[in-house]
Amino acid sequence: MASWFKALSKTRQGFGSTLSKAFGGGDDLPEATIEELEAKLIRADVPVRLVGELLADIEKNRTRHESLQDVLRRDLIAALGMHGPYLWKRGEKPLTILIVGVNGSGKTTTTAKLAWQVKREELRPLLGAGDTFRAAGSDQLRLWAERVDADVVAGRTGGDAAAVAFDAVDAAVSRGSDVLLLDTAGRMHTKKPLMQELDKVRRAMSKRLPAAPHETWIVLDASIGQNALLQARMFHEIHPLTGVVVAKLDGSSKAGFLFAVTRELGVPVRFAGLGEQMEDLVPFQPEAFVDALLGIGGNGGPDA
Ligand SMILES: Nc1nc2c(ncn2[C@@H]2O[C@H](COP(=O)(O)OP(=O)(O)O)[C@@H](O)[C@H]2O)c(=O)[nH]1
Ligand SMILES: [Mg+2]
Numbered sequence: 001m002a003s004w005f006k007a008l009s010k011t012r013q014g015f016g017s018t019l020s021k022a023f024g025g026g027d028d029l030p031e032a033t034i035e036e037l038e039a040k041l042i043r044a045d046v047p048v049r050l051v052g053e054l055l056a057d058i059e060k061n062r063t064r065h066e067s068l069q070d071v072l073r074r075d076l077i078a079a080l081g082m083h084g085p086y087l088w089k090r091g092e093k094p095l096t097i098l099i100v101g102v103n104g105s106g107k108t109t110t111t112a113k114l115a116w117q118v119k120r121e122e123l124r125p126l127l128g129a130g131d132t133f134r135a136a137g138s139d140q141l142r143l144w145a146e147r148v149d150a151d152v153v154a155g156r157t158g159g160d161a162a163a164v165a166f167d168a169v170d171a172a173v174s175r176g177s178d179v180l181l182l183d184t185a186g187r188m189h190t191k192k193p194l195m196q197e198l199d200k201v202r203r204a205m206s207k208r209l210p211a212a213p214h215e216t217w218i219v220l221d222a223s224i225g226q227n228a229l230l231q232a233r234m235f236h237e238i239h240p241l242t243g244v245v246v247a248k249l250d251g252s253s254k255a256g257f258l259f260a261v262t263r264e265l266g267v268p269v270r271f272a273g274l275g276e277q278m279e280d281l282v283p284f285q286p287e288a289f290v291d292a293l294l295g296i297g298g299n300g301g302p303d304a
Helices: 009-023 031-043 048-064 068-079 107-120 137-148 161-175 192-208 226-238 257-265 286-294
Strands: 095-100 125-130 151-154 179-184 215-221 243-247 269-273 281-283
Touching: 009 031, 009 068, 009 286, 031 048, 048 068, 048 257, 068 257, 068 286, 095 107, 095 192, 107 125, 107 137, 107 179, 107 243, 107 269, 107 281, 125 137, 125 161, 137 151, 151 161, 161 179, 161 192, 179 192, 192 226, 215 226, 226 257, 243 257, 257 269
Parallel strands: 095 179, 095 215, 125 151, 125 179, 215 243, 243 269
Antiparallel strands: 269 281
């Protein structure tokens, strides 16, 4: 099974040696080490403003004998916001979640993996194959759904995504599903007609169930760093997001962009993809993320 420590190795490698130098340096941190730390945090796509605040805090705490590691850890965890684990059991039945994002970010596989998370809570998920755009769109979801043993509602390729959205909510209501997860076609955040189509999907959902969608989650590809923030921002402007799922943290060297997502958009990160397998999608844990980033408590990997 994938681990946070392993998944974040690439981002960590970027500044691991600087950190161990800095952490081992005691109270008297040479200016050069601080500057090196600043440069490397920025290279990992930690937002510049946050890096500035971190350094100011480190400076302030030098006299208070708090270790650099403790200051950094505390500040970084705080920057991710105080969001507890996502509660699937919230009274709405069905709880409806619309999954959005650009092409290839990981929407379809993530949607299926989320269904598995729902099952682990002993709830009944239903999947909606709202990607009617790509011929293989619903086949791919079906394949994954089989592994999870979840039902799928699909339309025909080239059909109306809004119609599938309506049918999926309808099926979730009539079958008594607990959680409906609706996959959608990838769309560029810069293409207006596709963004408007998403509006139709939302309206179709609420036509069948006024409160739907209860949640709109964007799936972001962590390997593209700050560019993912740009996408999230544009989606958020048009379709207010209630959550982020960050896919492909494994293999990203720019995981620091997540701090920008939580701080600048104020949208909580709900789940994280640490690998391609079903069980590699896990609830987001700020402490585990930061510890893995800083190389705290790792069990002796080559860069630990
Ligand atoms: N390594 C890794 N690959 C992932 C992760 N999430 C998704 N993928 C891969 O990313 C590719 C695109 O995923 P897909 O769900 O089809 O993206 P979509 O176009 O947004 O629906 C697939 O090969 C997935 O297996 C992850 O967390 N880690
Ligand atoms: Mg897809």
